[in-house]
Amino acid sequence: MPTKIEKDIVTGTDTTGHEWDGVKELNTPLPKWWVWTFYVTMAWGVAYCLAYPSLPWFKGLLGYSQRAEIVKEMDAAKAQKAPMMARINAASLEDIRRNPALFEFARAGGRAIFGDNCATCHGSGGAGTLGYPNLADDDWLWGGDLKSIHESIAFGIRNADERSRVSVMPKFGTEGVLTATQIDDVAEYLLSLTGRQTNAQAAGRGQPLYVEHCVSCHGEKAEGNRELGSPNLADQIWLYGGDKASIVKSIAQSRAGSMPAWAGRFDEATLKLLAVYVHALGGGE
Numbered sequence: 001m002p003t004k005i006e007k008d009i010v011t012g013t014d015t016t017g018h019e020w021d022g023v024k025e026l027n028t029p030l031p032k033w034w035v036w037t038f039y040v041t042m043a044w045g046v047a048y049c050l051a052y053p054s055l056p057w058f059k060g061l062l063g064y065s066q067r068a069e070i071v072k073e074m075d076a077a078k079a080q081k082a083p084m085m086a087r088i089n090a091a092s093l094e095d096i097r098r099n100p101a102l103f104e105f106a107r108a109g110g111r112a113i114f115g116d117n118c119a120t121c122h123g124s125g126g127a128g129t130l131g132y133p134n135l136a137d138d139d140w141l142w143g144g145d146l147k148s149i150h151e152s153i154a155f156g157i158r159n160a161d162e163r164s165r166v167s168v169m170p171k172f173g174t175e176g177v178l179t180a181t182q183i184d185d186v187a188e189y190l191l192s193l194t195g196r197q198t199n200a201q202a203a204g205r206g207q208p209l210y211v212e213h214c215v216s217c218h219g220e221k222a223e224g225n226r227e228l229g230s231p232n233l234a235d236q237i238w239l240y241g242g243d244k245a246s247i248v249k250s251i252a253q254s255r256a257g258s259m260p261a262w263a264g265r266f267d268e269a270t271l272k273l274l275a276v277y278v279h280a281l282g283g284g285e
Helices: 033-049 066-090 091-098 100-117 146-155 181-192 201-213 242-253 268-279
Strands: 015-020 023-026
Touching: 033 100, 066 100, 066 268, 091 100, 091 146, 091 268, 146 268, 181 201, 181 242
Parallel strands: none
Antiparallel strands: 015 023
């Protein structure tokens, strides 16, 4: 509660006139150096706001823009890379792969581009994950040579681009082509190709069903067909999971993963950088 201002008998300092439960507040002034430091910081803040863009509509008296500085740095980096990018653009993919200087440049540039645009789906280093192909192994839906990889990157998979790679698998279950029991039998047959079936009789029933409905795309030995983007079903590499439940779901509902076409977003030289980098991850043919 407010009281009268009085001098503290211990310190000789005036009180502020405030008292709480018998405790009185001393009116101790701030040190001069602290007060002047505070004034300086206030002045500095005002000056900074006037000198640099501090408001959306105010560009600052110095006309400085961090965005403009970044643009300058990016332009300088592009200018520095321009000679090598011109060589990349003029060279074939095979020539880039054979030329040590171009190859190292393409790998370094492709790694950066991949990290910014592709790693979200394919993972760091192209390791892939469920539903997104591993680009570092030797199992390829559409081919793993330089030309095939370049085409996959450029035009993508199942997108709006008319040049996109397209393959369509029937939904054998939801479209009523096969019954649930028949789908289970086909799944057992596919598991038997790698010695993992749990019901030999079901696998035997599934074989003629596979021949009737699946051979045209996946081949007699289930080796797949890269022209159609049909996966090899006789190995143990499965894009959407190789356990029985996942295989049954793939047969019943089909899978239709998509990938954007990068040809409209990157120039040809950049596409070549990516193709060479992906090819060099370890699974390129």
